[in-house]
Amino acid sequence: MIxxxxxxxxxxxxxxxxxxxxxxxxxxxxxxxxxVRDGGGLxxxxxxxxxxxxxxxxxxxxxxxxxxxxxxxxxxxxxxxRLEPGEQIMMVATGAAHxxxxxxxAEFLMDYLKSRAPFWKKEEAGGAARWVDAREEDExxxxxxG
Amino acid sequence: MTLTLRYFAWLRExxxxxxxxxxxxxxxxxxxxxxxxxxxxxxxxxxxxLRAVRVALDQELADLAAPLGGVREVAFFPPMxxx
Numbered sequence: 147m148i149x150x151x152x153x154x155x156x157x158x159x160x161x162x163x164x165x166x167x168x169x170x171x172x173x174x175x176x177x178x179x180x181x182v183r184d185g186g187g188l189x190x191x192x193x194x195x196x197x198x199x200x201x202x203x204x205x206x207x208x209x210x211x212x213x214x215x216x217x218x219x220x221x222x223x224x225x226x227x228r229l230e231p232g233e234q235i236m237m238v239a240t241g242a243a244h245x246x247x248x249x250x251x252a253e254f255l256m257d258y259l260k261s262r263a264p265f266w267k268k269e270e271a272g273g274a275a276r277w278v279d280a281r282e283e284d285e286x287x288x289x290x291x292g
Numbered sequence: 293m294t295l296t297l298r299y300f301a302w303l304r305e306x307x308x309x310x311x312x313x314x315x316x317x318x319x320x321x322x323x324x325x326x327x328x329x330x331x332x333x334x335x336x337x338x339x340x341x342l343r344a345v346r347v348a349l350d351q352e353l354a355d356l357a358a359p360l361g362g363v364r365e366v367a368f369f370p371p372m373x374x375x
Contacts, residue, residue, distance in 0.1 A: 180375055193374075194301055196367060199351035224374065236375060256375060264348070264367075265374030266301035277302045280371030 147212055147220045149204040151195065153227045158237060165219045165239055172218040174245035176252045178238050184231035189270045191278075193226045193235070196264035200224070207258040211240070214254065215247040222255060224265065257287045293317070293360065295324070299338070300369035303345065306338035321347050322356040324366065344370055 150156075158179055166175055182191055204222050212220055219241040229235060238255040242248040267278040295314055299307045318324035325342070328335040339345060347354050348367040360366070 195374075196298070196300055196348070196351070196369070199348055199367070202351055203353075260375035261372050262353070263374045264300065264369065264372055266370065267373045268301070277370065278373045280373050284375075285371075 147205065147208040148222070149201060149208055150223045151197075151200050151204070152223070152225055155225070155234060156223050156237065158234070161221065161223065161237065162239060165221060165241060169218060169241070171243065172241040173243050174248040175219070175239065175241040176245065176248040177240075178252050178256055180235040180237070182229050182231045182233045182235060187271045188231055189272075190228050190230045191235075192228050192268040192270065192275070194266045194268070195224075195226045199264050203263045204259060207255060207262060210258070211251045211254050215240075215242060215251040217242050217247065217251055220251065220255075222259065224259070224263070226265070254291055257284075257291065260284045261288065295360070295363065296365045298365065298367040300367065302370055303338050303368050307334055318360060320356070320360060321349070321354065321358050321366065324360060325356070338368075346371055 162175060162177055166172065208220050208222055217240055221239040224236040238252050240248045240251040261280060261284045268275050269278055293316060295316060296311060297314055298311045304310050316324055316327050318327050325339050329339055342356065346369055349358055349363045350365050
């Protein structure tokens with residue numbers, strides 16, 4: 147399991163290439179990347195986090211994914227700081243023998259890190275800034291994992 | 293007991309500081325919140341709606357009823373919005 151919290155951007159292709167380099171045991175490698183979406187007038191988002199706890203929380207979520215599914219690789223990269231529309235915010239990648247485990251584990255990671263990893267988004271638009279509210283759907287999404 | 297308090301997102305903005313050290317006799321998180329609210333208006337404002345406040349004790353998520361014995365760092369923040 148690899149967890150990274152960083153200000154700088156990442157290269158999705160290079161990350162996936164590194165994960166499968168030399169591996170012959172994985173038949174599936176699933177990745178998801180989250181991007182800054184401009185729903186109208188968004189200048190940027192500012193992502194605040196809790197250094198120290200962030201890494202621990204992401205590692206605990208990745209540990210749980212590895213306990214539930216048999217994974218060959220499990221990667222979480224999450225950025226912080228000021229990000230403009232179109233920029234990458236984060237990625238997860240999961241590799242397994244078969245695709246079902248890889249897809250499920252990637253969804254599990256996403257559902258948990260949205261509301262259990264200490265990140266907060268602030269949106270800047272039209273010269274004003276507002277904190278993004280947590281969505282009830284995000285909390286509800288956790289329930290399906292029991 | 294001496295505690296390091298940390299605040300994030302709009303809680304940090306309302307309290308007006310990212311971190312501070314406090315002396316308190318509070319036995320639980322809820323008692324600590326009551327103690328802070330009684331000190332200054334900015335705390336009363338930050339903790340006006342506890343349904344919107346999450347807490348971590350030594351970087352582990354906890355709840356308002358959690359005891360503070362042995363804890364060194366208490367963090368307050370709104371529901372998380374990562375991903």
